[in-house]
Amino acid sequence: MRVSVSWLREYVDLPADLPAGDLEQALVDLGIEVDSMVDLRNTVSGPLVVGKVLEIEELTGFKKPIRFCRVDVGAANGTGEPQEIVCGARNFAQGDKVVVILPGGVLPGNFAIGARKTYGRNSAGMICSAQELGLGDDHSGIIVLPEHTPASPGDDARPLVGLDDVVLELEVTPDRGYALSLRGLARELSYALGVGFEDPARREVPGATERPAYPVEVRDPVGCDRFAARMVRGVDPTAETPDWMRQRLTVAGIRSISLPVDITNYVMLCLGQPMHAFDADRISGPLVVRRAEAGEKLTTLDGVARTLSEEDLVICDAGLPNDLAGEDAGVPISLAAVMGGETSEVLASTTNVLFEAAHWDRATIGRTARRHKLFSEAAKRWERGVDPTLPLVALEFAVQLLVTHGGGTAGDEILDIDHVRPLPAVVLPVGLPSERIGVTYSPQRVVELLEQVGCTVVRGADRLAEDPGEVGVAATGGADVLTVTPPSWRPDLTDPADLVEEVVRLDGYDRVPSVLPTAPAGRGLTWQQQRRRAVARSLAEQGYVEVLAHPFVSTELADQLGLPADDPRRPAVRVANPLSDEEPLLRTTLLGPLLGVLRRNVGRGLRDVAVYEIGAVFHPRPGVGAPPAMGVDRRPTDAEFAAADAVVPDQPRHVAVALAGDIEPAGWWGAGRPAGWADAVEAGRTVLAAAGIPADRVEVRAAEHAPWHPGRCAAFAVDGTVVGYAGELHPAVVAALELPRRTCAMELDLDALPPATLVSGPTISTFPPALIDVALVLDESVPAAEVERALAEGAGPLLEDVRLFDVYASEQLGAGRRSLAYKLTFRAPDRTLAGEEAVAARDAAVAVVAERFRATLRGA
Incomplete structure (x- = not known):
């Protein structure tokens, strides 16, 4: 919110010699953040003067309309001759008084003004708009001073446009709606500085009359618990907004539109009560305040045709038929508390004005503003809370301003439908x-x-x-x-x-002392924390980069991943107030957001990507109800804690990796190697090893599990329980998520892993090993890990190590057959092995593989 100090002084007795820094500190101490404090006198340097337009020549032959103007700036230019200025604005005419900055002046943003030739003419200076002077965001046209402005050409223009003031830009927290008004800020400063406060809402106002100002029916007293209205007839449609009001609105960042509309904005800034002005002659029947019907349409004042939701509150004209909502429901003419509609807006010809001031439900208006992405000044105040006692005060204030400056007659009839309940007491x-x-x-x-x-x-x-x-x-x-x-x-x-x-x-x-509490002695990391750190460290050492993806996913992700209809990862928790309507669900797998990170990095030019994440996934608990309502005035009971925990979704921690491109880069040293399914499987082995799971308790076997390729997917089982999968993603998934070809991934459930067992230090033998190689021919469908396990089982305790070093396939071996070559290391802890012992152990190992997988020794 932007507010001028001079306006504040009308309601709070600020000391005349109060330094700007002390004023800023007082607001900060009250919990009101000051984004900036600008002395407008210093924002524009050099000659800024009043000019009178003497001649306008329209220049043609350019892409946009250009005007060559001769402007009387008095003696400010040192010669008294008219100033020649080229200008593109078209909202002024010959004889108008405008604001001119002459060569040598500097506008906000360090924009220096000089003399130059442009569009074939000499231009010395600039005719200024409000935005160029830093007074607001309006750049639609230059500032035209009212005709009766007493200043003469060449006079200093700063006091006329408000550049002799100090402007505060404040950031008001969502719970402090009263501070979005001069009334609220002045009251707060009176607390902090111990000075007098004049409440602008303290005025005598008439109450509701038996005959209403206009017939209104409120069908939703919860969404609108107070609705007041009053009429002003015979307004002069040519009456202009007074200079002082236009200047204050401009400083506040609000564009001047017309006198009735400007008055509603002025009252809103002053009191904090948003209002709306209707052209009474453009309303054909009684007004109805109700919830919209799904599918109803309304074109708001910004020219946007909006499709309404059933939760939106609207003000309707009951004189217009509506087949969708019913005969007497009327057609929406205003999106209540957010923005009015085009069909009833005040026009340049309006003579009869109906002022409306109401009190609306905060939550409803906040959701409406977000749904339509329409964060108007009114909506900002309603979602933070507005004083429900203000409607009649605001109406009286607005009516008197309009009668004073626009003529007309204030109607004696006053409507006030009041269902406001007082705030409850707090003990x-x-x-x-x-x-x-x-x-x-x-x-x-x-x-x-x-x-x-x-x-x-x-x-x-x-x-x-x-x-x-x-x-x-x-x-x-x-x-x-x-x-x-x-x-x-x-x-x-x-x-x-x-x-x-x-x-x-x-x-x-x-006055609150800054005392650091004494930290209690810790007991170190839990074993779960140690495991997560060890896993993260091991993946980072393998070249993976850790990412933290958002846990929110779209409703289409399950289909994009190809999850079966009965897959437990399909049911998801829906966020009640999501950051994005496109991603309203909490993830049930890390792969969705992680693959999104990979796709985004590839899209930004990274060819080789290997990322990992450790985080929670969310599985809803079926059959649970709503969580219990718990306040902040006391500690919840154990039963309330248990009831709340029963609703919270299950949140196991997973680890996942995703990789695409080359795992080993190419260079002068040789060709690179693209990432493949085996690298994803190896990442899973790395995780399990870092988690303290011995290799003999881990089984890696072929599997079919979405979203992986059915022929290139491995399942990880610990003690017979599957804890995750790895491999190459299914081509359909790659296409749906727009990923690089052959993208691979791995995901394991860390919470499903058993605690790490206590590992004894290895016994090192000083006796020499016996090395024997075996090449086994068997079906290519047999996983190498199962062959390795069978060899270890058959060889017995003398086998120290078994390692696969070659995979070979050819027509000589037969269709669907391949050769796996293993290096077996035998060693005894207490003696040197005899050759016969090593060969016997080798034969025993081969026999188990032959029996279990019908394998034969290659070359035998």
């Missing part, structure tokens, strides 16, 4: 602020600070029994308490913790 143990903050606050100080923000405070334990529905009663335990009723403009004060925050905020965060 606060009087010692809770001291207990939570660590600073001693006396009961009197707590009461004083809470009353300062407008709360009504009743002290005494006897209040406990009066209203069992009051918030925080269960936390008091019968101690001395305060029963606090928040003011209407503070809907964020709902719990004792909120009141504690107000106490420390107003008393001063600087």
Whole structure:
């Protein structure tokens, strides 16, 4: 929010000599972040003067309209002669007063102005727009000063456009909606500086009349619990917005449109109450406030045709027939609390204005703004909370401004449909602020600070029994308490913790000592943490790069991965308020987001990619209901904890890798090697070894499991239980996810692995080994790992090591047959083996393989 200090001074007695730094610090101490504080007098240097347009020559033959102007700038240019300026804007005419910066001046952004030849003419200076002067975002045309502006050509233009002020740009947190107004900021500064505050909402206002200003039916009193309206008839359609109002709106970043619309924006900035102005002559029947029907259409003031949702609140013209919603439902003419519609907007010919001020449900408006990506100034305030007592005050304020500056007659009829419920009281143990903050606050100080923000405070334990529905009663335990009723403009004060925050905020965060707690002695990492670090380290040492992918996935991912209909990875947890509507689900496998990272890197020019991630996946628990509602005023009970845990999805930790391109790069040393399914399998072996799982407990066997290629997929089993898969991805999956050909991946469930066993140190024998090679011919469908396991089983304890060193296939071996050559190492721990012992062990190993897989010795 942008606000000028001069406007603030109308409502809070800021000291005349208050340094800008002290004002900024006061706001920061109150918890209001100051993005910037700009002294507008210093933003534009050099001659910025009033000019009067004497002549305009339209230049033709260019891609865009260009005008050559002669502008009277008085004696500001040193000669008194008219200034020649080329300008592309078309919203001014001969005789208008404009703002001119002469050569030698510098605009915001260090944009220096000089004299030059352009479009075939000499141009010395610039006729300025609001954006060029740093006053707002409007660049649609230059600033045209009102005709009755008393300044003469050559006079300093800074006071006329508001460049003699200090502007604050504030970042207001989502719970502090009242601070998005001059009223709220002035009240806050009065707390911090101990100065007087003049509430702009404190004015006499008439109440509702028996005859309403306009017939209105509110069909959703939950979404709209207050709706007020008032009419002004006979407005002069040519009346202009007064200079002071236009200037304040411009500084606030709001473009001046017309007097009635500008008044609604001015009142919104002043009070914090968004309003809307209807052209009463363009409404054909009563107004109906209701929820939209799915599929209804509305073209908003920004010219966008929007398809409405059933959750959207709309204001409808019941005089227009609507076949979709019913005869008396009317046609939507406004997206309530967000933006009005084109069919009822105030035009240049409008003479009868219907002002509307209402109070809308915060959550509904916030969701509507996000759904339509329409974050208007009104929506920003509604989703943060607006004072429900303001509608009649805002109407009176707006009506008086319009009558004063636009003529017309204010109607005596006032509509006020009021279903507002007061904010509930909050019961606060009087010692809770001291207990939570660590600073001693006396009961009197707590009461004083809470009353300062407008709360009504009743002290005494006897209040406990009066209203069992009051918030925080269960936390008091019968101690001395305060029963606090928040003011209407503070809907964020709902719990004792909120009141504690107000106490420390107003008393001063600087009074809270910075004391580092003494860290208790730790017990080191858990074995699960040690395992995850060991796995991560081992993959990094193999050349994989760790990534942290978002855990959100699209609803189409399961189909893209080719998961069967009954696959347990298909059911997914849907996020209630997703960051993106395109990815509303939590991942059930790491592969989806990880492959997205790989695709993005390949798309940015990386040819060889090897990435890994260790993270949680989320599996919904079937048959669970909604989580229990738990407040922040007390610690949940064990039963509530258990009920909440029962709803939380199962979240095992997985590890996954994805690789594409070359695993070994090519260069002067020779040809490279592309990554293949065997590299993904090896990554799985690396993970299991780093996790402390002995090789003799690991089985790697052929498998068929989506999304892997059925002929190039391996399953990892530990003690007979499958814990993951690796291999080359299915070609259909590669095509669906737009991945490089032959992309490979591995995924293991770390939580499914048993704890690592205690490993004894190896016994080193000083006796020489006996080395024997065997080449076995067998079906190519037999996994090499199973052959290796059979050799080890048959050879017995003398076998120290077995290693595959050659794979061979040819027509001589026969179709579907291949040769696997192994190097066997035999050694005895207490003696030198005789040749006969090693050969006997070799023969025993070969016999087991022959019996189990019908293998034969090659060459035998």
